[in-house]
Structures are given as structure tokens and as C-alpha cells.
Amino acid sequence: MQAIPTIEQNEAAVRFDAVTKRFDDVVALNAVSLDVQTGEFLTLLGPSGCGKTTLLKLAAGFLGPDAGAISINGRRVNELPTYQRGIGMMFQNYALFPHMSVADNVAYGLKTRRVPKPERQQRVAEVLALVKLTGMERRMPRQLSGGQQQRVALARALVINPTVLLLDEPFSALDKSLRTSMQVELREIQRKLGLTTIFVTHDQSEALSLSDRVAVMSEGRIRQLGSPVDVYRAPTDQFVATFVGDNNKLRGRLLSVGDSDAVIELGSAQIKVPSERLAKLEKSAPVDLFVRPEQFCVVSANEPSAMTGHVVAQIYQGGHVDLQIECPGASRDRLLVRSAGDQAVVRWPMGATVGVSIQPGGCAAFPAE
Ligand SMILES: Nc1ncnc2c1ncn2[C@@H]1O[C@H](COP(=O)(O)OP(=O)(O)O)[C@@H](O)[C@H]1O
Ligand SMILES: [Mg+2]
Incomplete structure (x- = not known):
């Protein structure tokens, strides 16, 4: 048998x-x-x-x-x-x-x-x-x-x-x-x-x-x-997103949701995320968007789809620089932005007004808590 x-x-x-x-x-x-x-x-x-x-x-x-x-x-x-x-x-x-x-x-x-x-x-x-x-x-x-x-x-x-x-x-x-x-x-x-x-x-x-x-x-x-x-x-x-690695939590709004992707509106920016955990939400419902520090890009302040903020702390880490950026329009908390290499030290000094954009792909989003 x-x-x-x-x-x-x-x-x-x-x-x-x-x-x-x-x-x-x-x-x-x-x-x-x-x-x-x-x-x-x-x-x-x-x-x-x-x-x-x-x-x-x-x-x-x-x-x-x-x-x-x-x-x-x-x-x-x-x-x-x-x-x-x-x-x-x-x-x-x-x-x-x-x-x-x-x-x-x-x-x-x-x-x-x-x-x-x-x-x-x-x-x-x-x-x-x-x-x-x-x-x-x-x-x-x-x-x-x-x-x-x-x-x-x-x-x-x-x-x-x-x-x-x-x-x-x-x-x-x-x-x-x-x-x-x-x-x-x-x-x-x-x-x-x-x-x-x-x-x-x-x-x-x-x-x-x-x-x-x-x-x-x-x-x-x-x-x-x-x-x-x-x-x-x-x-x-959200627990895993917060506990594993550094992360930034931003409040956005659900613009549209499809089979595999959803689009989140964050100020004037639109960010594509996997739709899996958002499928039950109504359009324009609030969502919590998690962005890793290395997924942010610091750009010039007048870039149209970027959030505007100013640099409040610079933490030199040798191989990279961590910037804390206050972006009152996007988040009550300071954003943690990681910039590879050490150029950020001179390029984005304390007090500088900068734009912050999000690289496409790799963000996680959940219904707002
Ligand atoms: N011998 C014990 N008597 C009473 N409570 C205990 C005992 N061992 C563990 N606990 C409780 O069980 C929970 C899990 O503990 P533990 O497994 O040691 O956690 P971790 O190793 O993740 O820090 C905790 O709330 C702890 O206080
Ligand atoms: Mg233990």
C-alpha cells in the first residue's frame, strides 16, 4: 500500500x-x-x-x-x-x-x-x-x-x-x-x-x-x-513595523485601492503600497503609512511632490548621516531620514529648509490606529 x-x-x-x-x-x-x-x-x-x-x-x-x-x-x-x-x-x-x-x-x-x-x-x-x-x-x-x-x-x-x-x-x-x-x-x-x-x-x-x-x-x-x-x-x-528597525509613521489618506496596490495620499504626494491590509477600507479613510529612514530622499525645498520641513538634528554615523526633520504638515513627530555617505553633513545643515520625498516601493500601510 x-x-x-x-x-x-x-x-x-x-x-x-x-x-x-x-x-x-x-x-x-x-x-x-x-x-x-x-x-x-x-x-x-x-x-x-x-x-x-x-x-x-x-x-x-x-x-x-x-x-x-x-x-x-x-x-x-x-x-x-x-x-x-x-x-x-x-x-x-x-x-x-x-x-x-x-x-x-x-x-x-x-x-x-x-x-x-x-x-x-x-x-x-x-x-x-x-x-x-x-x-x-x-x-x-x-x-x-x-x-x-x-x-x-x-x-x-x-x-x-x-x-x-x-x-x-x-x-x-x-x-x-x-x-x-x-x-x-x-x-x-x-x-x-x-x-x-x-x-x-x-x-x-x-x-x-x-x-x-x-x-x-x-x-x-x-x-x-x-x-x-x-x-x-x-x-x-503596526507592532512589527515599529519594533523591527527604525521606522517613521505618517498619517495619510486612502486614495484608491486595487487588487494588489493601493495609493495613499500624503499632502501633495501619492505613494503606492501593497493593498493587502487596506482592502476593507473606504476610500479616503485615514491610514498609517510606515516609511523607513532610508526610503526618504532629501530634495530641494521647492520640489512639488515633496513635504517641506527643516533640519533640527544631524547625527553623523560614519557610513551614513541621520537627519531629524520637522515636517509639521506631514507628521507631529520628527522624521528620521537616513542619508548614505557623509555629504548630508554639509549639504543639509541644521536649520536648513528642505524637501522630503518618498522613494517608490517598500512602504507599508495599515488602517489608522
Ligand atoms: N516564574 C515566573 N513566575 C511568574 N511570572 C513569570 C515567571 N516567569 C515569567 N513570568 C512572566 O511571564 C511573562 C514572560 O516572561 P519571559 O518569558 O521571561 O519574557 P522574556 O524572556 O520575553 O523577557 C512576563 O510577564 C513575566 O513576568
Ligand atoms: Mg528573557
């Missing part, structure tokens, strides 16, 4: 199926469903308190769900203890054992799993090579830099050959340059091992730069799940 193809044949590495978790009257997770594919680097992104750590703890088995099911490689794990789940973990406070050497810290998980000594030593050597700490075996944690300690923590998570790697804001305590190099290194190791990884962060740029897919969370729910480009370019709601 021929097998009927089912979704199970393409089983997710980790599946959350309508998972709910409450703490007294707080609903930390509200019927969350999420499939993490084998070998995927998936990031949970959201503000503090949205339920990211709770979701990781449920995957790890530190907490049990109030409703719903969690499975790993097709096997339900709701009732399975942590040590049988094949989970490697690295949390925010990745405290190493201070009285143990690097090698002993890394070997710890193998010892508790009663792996024989020769195999233990070989695994520790392999994994220390992977995180570039060969030769540091006998050092104590206090003799290591922050980045090296971080790598020991990562080695400790990897040494058990986990099925899934869970990382909860592992780099949030590092300074920017160290964080960037650890991110790159983690991603290289993760790719090399093909290791399914769930990474938690509240930092949108970290999420965008690292991930295969990002799950944007708020208040115990996933608001959008997609590639970094998807969540940046095509946010599904």
Missing part, C-alpha cells in the same frame, strides 16, 4: 503546537504554534516580558505547558525530563564553574551522562578546537577574557552533541565589537554542524543579521514569522 503523504514526513526539529503557559494571572504564552526546521537558525525577537525565555524553557523542559504539545524530531516531549531531550543550552548568565578548569567545565555534561573518560577527552578536545580554545584546557575561568569565557560556555553546550541548541540572549553582556565577532563565530559553527538553533534576543539588529527566520513576539504571541527581509520589508502589523 502506498503511503499517504502527510506533514509528518517533513517533520520539524522542534514543534510547538498551540502551547499556552500561565503564571497565576499572567498569560506568558498564548496558544503559540511554531515549527523550527532541522538545521535552521530561528530567532525569537520581542520586547522584555513577551514570553521568549518561557518558550525556551518549555523546549528545554524546565517548565511544562498548561496546554498544547511540544515535540522534538517528531516525538512528544511534554513529559520527558530535560536530560533526555538532547538540548544544548547557553543562557544570559552563562556562569562557568569558577573552581574548574576549562576542560573540566566543558567535560561536565559528559561526566553527568557517564561518558567514558577516553571518549570524554576526545569530545572535549574536538569541541575546544571548534571554538578556537585549543591550548587553554588547563586555564581557570578567571584567567580568561570575556569572549573566551563565552566560548567555553558555548563549548559546554555543544559537547553533548545536542539535537537542538537553545540560546537565551547569550551576547547581551558583551561590548559591541566582541558581540559582533561572537555572532559571526556562532553562526559559522552552527552552519558547520547543521545544528537546529533557537536564539532569543530583544535586539532587532542581532535578529536580522543572524537568523534564517525570525519570530517576532509580543504579549505571549507570535506576531510574524518570516525571513529577516520579510519582517523588515513586509511587516504584518
Whole structure:
């Protein structure tokens, strides 16, 4: 008999199926469903308190769900203890054992799993090579830099050959340059091992730069799940538009709506946007238009379809300049306008009256809130 193809044949590495978790009257997770594919680097992104750590703890088995099911490689794990789940973990406070050497810290998980000594030593050597700490075996944690300690923590998570790697804001305590190099290194190791990884962060740029897919969370729910480009370019709601990346929110009016595009009127300008989220609106209804800082162009003040404003702040960023522009006719808030290179510093000085136009394509619009 021929097998009927089912979704199970393409089983997710980790599946959350309508998972709910409450703490007294707080609903930390509200019927969350999420499939993490084998070998995927998936990031949970959201503000503090949205339920990211709770979701990781449920995957790890530190907490049990109030409703719903969690499975790993097709096997339900709701009732399975942590040590049988094949989970490697690295949390925010990745405290190493201070009285143990690097090698002993890394070997710890193998010892508790009663792996024989020769195999233990070989695994520790392999994994220390992977995180570039060969030769540091006998050092104590206090003799290591922050980045090296971080790598020991990562080695400790990897040494058990986990099925899934869970990382909860592992780099949030590092300074920017160290964080960037650890991110790159983690991603290289993760790719090399093909290791399914769930990474938690509240930092949108970290999420965008690292991930295969990002799950944007708020208040115990996933608001959008997609590639970094998807969540940046095509946010599904105002929360995602505001939380992921810098954005400007302008009030416009719906001029016309077609099958795929709608036209928004903003002062004397007309902007074409995808119509998907505006289909139910009446003509001339108010809409919130989201424009990324890099989608604005600064032009001369008398350009007909531009908004008129004046420069109130200039923030030099090296590779680009951020201008804050007051445009009372278009927005109560200052517009954030990003100009590549550094020409803007002299071209659009403080106090200058300028025109601001919007490049076609790439804006998102929603019914006004
Ligand atoms: N052990 C707990 N007891 C009570 N409330 C908790 C507990 N853990 C988490 N919460 C609450 O659940 C919500 C989600 O928390 P958490 O998953 O830690 O968020 P995040 O990691 O996104 O910052 C928050 O409102 C938090 O206060
Ligand atoms: Mg957390």
C-alpha cells in the first residue's frame, strides 16, 4: 500500500503546537504554534516580558505547558525530563564553574551522562578546537577574557552533541565589537554542524543579521514569522513595523485601492503600497503609512511632490548621516531620514529648509490606529 503523504514526513526539529503557559494571572504564552526546521537558525525577537525565555524553557523542559504539545524530531516531549531531550543550552548568565578548569567545565555534561573518560577527552578536545580554545584546557575561568569565557560556555553546550541548541540572549553582556565577532563565530559553527538553533534576543539588529527566520513576539504571541527581509520589508502589523528597525509613521489618506496596490495620499504626494491590509477600507479613510529612514530622499525645498520641513538634528554615523526633520504638515513627530555617505553633513545643515520625498516601493500601510 502506498503511503499517504502527510506533514509528518517533513517533520520539524522542534514543534510547538498551540502551547499556552500561565503564571497565576499572567498569560506568558498564548496558544503559540511554531515549527523550527532541522538545521535552521530561528530567532525569537520581542520586547522584555513577551514570553521568549518561557518558550525556551518549555523546549528545554524546565517548565511544562498548561496546554498544547511540544515535540522534538517528531516525538512528544511534554513529559520527558530535560536530560533526555538532547538540548544544548547557553543562557544570559552563562556562569562557568569558577573552581574548574576549562576542560573540566566543558567535560561536565559528559561526566553527568557517564561518558567514558577516553571518549570524554576526545569530545572535549574536538569541541575546544571548534571554538578556537585549543591550548587553554588547563586555564581557570578567571584567567580568561570575556569572549573566551563565552566560548567555553558555548563549548559546554555543544559537547553533548545536542539535537537542538537553545540560546537565551547569550551576547547581551558583551561590548559591541566582541558581540559582533561572537555572532559571526556562532553562526559559522552552527552552519558547520547543521545544528537546529533557537536564539532569543530583544535586539532587532542581532535578529536580522543572524537568523534564517525570525519570530517576532509580543504579549505571549507570535506576531510574524518570516525571513529577516520579510519582517523588515513586509511587516504584518503596526507592532512589527515599529519594533523591527527604525521606522517613521505618517498619517495619510486612502486614495484608491486595487487588487494588489493601493495609493495613499500624503499632502501633495501619492505613494503606492501593497493593498493587502487596506482592502476593507473606504476610500479616503485615514491610514498609517510606515516609511523607513532610508526610503526618504532629501530634495530641494521647492520640489512639488515633496513635504517641506527643516533640519533640527544631524547625527553623523560614519557610513551614513541621520537627519531629524520637522515636517509639521506631514507628521507631529520628527522624521528620521537616513542619508548614505557623509555629504548630508554639509549639504543639509541644521536649520536648513528642505524637501522630503518618498522613494517608490517598500512602504507599508495599515488602517489608522
Ligand atoms: N516564574 C515566573 N513566575 C511568574 N511570572 C513569570 C515567571 N516567569 C515569567 N513570568 C512572566 O511571564 C511573562 C514572560 O516572561 P519571559 O518569558 O521571561 O519574557 P522574556 O524572556 O520575553 O523577557 C512576563 O510577564 C513575566 O513576568
Ligand atoms: Mg528573557
